[in-house]
Amino acid sequence: MKMRARNYVSNLILHLWGTVTHKLWVIIYISGFVFRLAWRALLHDWTKFSSAETQGFVKTISQLKKTTYGSAEYQELLDQLRPSLEHHYRHCRHHPEHFEDGVAGMTLLDVVEMYFDWKAACRRHADGDLRRSIGHNRKRFELSEEVARILMNTVEERS
DSSP states (O other), X not given: OHHHHHHHHHHHHHHHHHHHHHHHHHHHHHHHHHHHHHHHHHHTTGGGGSHHHHHHHHXXXXXXXXXXXXXXXXXXXXXXXXHHHHHHHHHOTTSGGGSTTGGGGOOHHHHHHHHHHHHHHHTTSTTXXXXXXXXXXXXXXXXXXXXXXXXXXXXXXXX
C-alpha cells in the first residue's frame, strides 16, 4: 500500500512538473510569435511611403475608395497601379503575390497579417465586407476550403 501511495505521489509530481514546464514553453513560443506579429504590425505597408508606391496611389486613391472590391472598375484602377503594386508585393510578405506559390508559400505570421490587412482594407470601401472579400480572395488566390473556413471562422469570432 505504501509503495502505491509513493508511486502515485511521484507520478503526480512528474505530471504536474511536466504540465507546468509545457505551459512555460507554450508561453515562451506564443510570446515570441506575438512580439514578431507586433513588429509586423508596426512595419505593415511601410513601402507605401516610398516614391515607388506613393506616385501610383496618389493618382488613384480617391477613385479606389468609391469602388467595390473585386469589381471591374476596381480592377481597372489596379491595372493603373500595376508598377506600384508590383513593388509593394515584391517587398511585403503578407501578400500572396509575394510568393511563387501564393498562400502555400506563406508562414502563419504572413497569413495572420494578411487576414488583418484584408479586414482593414474593407474599411476603405463604403460597401466593404470581410466575408465577401474572403470569398472573392478564395477564388483569386485559390485558397483551399480549409484555409477559407479558418478565415471565415475568425470573422465569426469577431477578432
